[in-house]
Amino acid sequence: MEDVHVRLGERDVLRGVDVELTERRVGIVGANGSGKSTLARLLNGLVVPTAGRVLVDGLDTRRDGAAVRRRAGFVFTDPDAQIVMPTVAEDVAYSVRGVPASERDRIVRDALAARGLAHHADHPAHLLSGGQKQLLALTSVLAARPRLVVADEPTTLLDLRNTRRFAAELAALPQQVVLVSHDLTLMDAMDRVLVVDDGRVVADDAPGPAVAHYRRLVDEAAPASRRGAS
Numbered sequence: 001m002e003d004v005h006v007r008l009g010e011r012d013v014l015r016g017v018d019v020e021l022t023e024r025r026v027g028i029v030g031a032n033g034s035g036k037s038t039l040a041r042l043l044n045g046l047v048v049p050t051a052g053r054v055l056v057d058g059l060d061t062r063r064d065g066a067a068v069r070r071r072a073g074f075v076f077t078d079p080d081a082q083i084v085m086p087t088v089a090e091d092v093a094y095s096v097r098g099v100p101a102s103e104r105d106r107i108v109r110d111a112l113a114a115r116g117l118a119h120h121a122d123h124p125a126h127l128l129s130g131g132q133k134q135l136l137a138l139t140s141v142l143a144a145r146p147r148l149v150v151a152d153e154p155t156t157l158l159d160l161r162n163t164r165r166f167a168a169e170l171a172a173l174p175q176q177v178v179l180v181s182h183d184l185t186l187m188d189a190m191d192r193v194l195v196v197d198d199g200r201v202v203a204d205d206a207p208g209p210a211v212a213h214y215r216r217l218v219d220e221a222a223p224a225s226r227r228g229a230s
């Protein structure tokens with residue numbers, strides 16, 4: 001991201017973000033409305049910069065949006081917003097729809113087996129539990145073999161067990177992962193963490209110091225009367 005600015009409506013949502021993300025695991029934390037989702041969405045061209053450039057694998061997201069989206073898979077917070085087909089297997093098949101049918105069936109079978117969803121293949125996707133739906137969303141994204149996986153608060157709807165399971169799935173991926181989350185425990189597994197505040201990256205460090213920076217920001221923003229109590 002080269003000096004990226006994003007203006008949405010009347011608001012400067014991102015103001016001069018300049019980062020090169022080369023680590024395998026990159027976390028993004030920050031307050032509600034600070035610009036994290038916008039930053040994540042820049043990475044697959046769902047949002048394009050108002051000024052500056054975003055390059056993914058050397059491709060400009062403004063010019064080569066479709067090619068960028070093939071490289072960068074996006075996992076949304078709410079899997080219901082992402083699951084588009086009636087059954088579990090059909091949903092995974094949809095994300096590899098360009099592949100010949102015989103190969104597609106094999107990809108779908110392998111992908112479902114890898115996430116423990118094989119016996120749900122013909123089940124209606126909407127009947128899965130929240131955790132299973134999130135795994136299905138990840139499975140469908142991964143079936144398209146993206147080089148980069150961007151996940152925007154993917155564990156918000158999950159209980160502790162499924163959060164752990166999903167985090168383990170993300171951790172095991174060979175791809176580069178960019179993870180936006182309010183769950184600071186997930187940041188321990190990152191190689192690098194960006195702290196976003198009011199549209200800027202205000203810290204960019206290893207997880208320990210970055211999360212400490214974020215905690216200080218929150219403490220400083222709290223009214224003095226509450227600070228002692230926290």
Ligand SMILES: Nc1ncnc2c1ncn2[C@@H]1O[C@H](COP(=O)(O)OP(=O)(O)OP(=O)(O)O)[C@@H](O)[C@H]1O
Nearest residue numbers: 008009011013030031032033034035036037038039
């Ligand atoms: N399409 C839009 N038009 C106008 N403003 C927008 C639009 N999308 C986002 N915003 C604003 O941009 C700011 C940043 O939003 P963003 O979703 O990136 O924040 P976030 O850090 O991911 O927040 P959260 O943690 O609450 O998900 C917010 O103030 C939001 O209201």
